[in-house]
Amino acid sequence: MQPCGCVSYGGMHNDLVFKALADPTRRLMLDEFSDRNEQTLYELTARLIMRHEVAISRQALAKHIDLLEEAGLVRSEKRGRYRMLVFNDEPLRTVVNRWLK
Amino acid sequence: MQPCGCVSYGGMHNDLVFKALADPTRRLMLDEFSDRNEQTLYELTARLIMRHEVAISRQALAKHIDLLEEAGLVRSEKRGRYRMLVFNDEPLRTVVNRWLK
DNA sequence: TTGACATGCAACCCTGTGGTTGCGTATCAT
């Protein structure tokens, strides 16, 4: 992902992070990334279904990944026919500090 | 591949916190609480409309407060005809640590 | 008491969005 370049960095960017964290399935995906911070979309889908018993389609997970990427929590790179996903926890380290002294 | 054994979807309480943080109006309310951590619903409503130019009804803000209270981010106490609101930042200090090492 | 005031409650509306199905595309294996 590239720097957002928006005028109010805190406002717009944080909105996407909070939006990304709002869904329980996406939070579960972040859990999976905490274990393995680099995996393909295919691997992630398999793990969510088998280990976490998530009943969901591949397309739904792909849309979740898009949101996580927009929020900067995941970066993706095309490797052949695979989409390689890399976890990035940086946004999580700052968003909450907004209300903490 | 084995089941992960983690609490499903990160637990009930965290769900409420993330749900509370999902809305930009509620985040703005938390900003206001950062300045004054104790104020009535009436005061809060007036400040949001005047200082932040939020176009919203009192009833809508009351429903937001209900959500913030369910998440433990705000505690309320009835004082006469006023509803006194107190900010509590404790939940914010833990939710994000879930994905940080 | 009477009226202004701060809040609670319930029904509605409408948009956002999570999920699905179906199909198309590009890559790899045989």
Place this chain on the structure above:
DNA sequence: ATGATACGCAACCACAGGGTTGCATGTCAA
């Protein structure tokens, strides 16, 4: 080449949730 694979895209559906209006309740001041 040919099929299987991993993924992208678009349309559609269903429901949660933010916002509103209208009215009821309880408290304080005159």
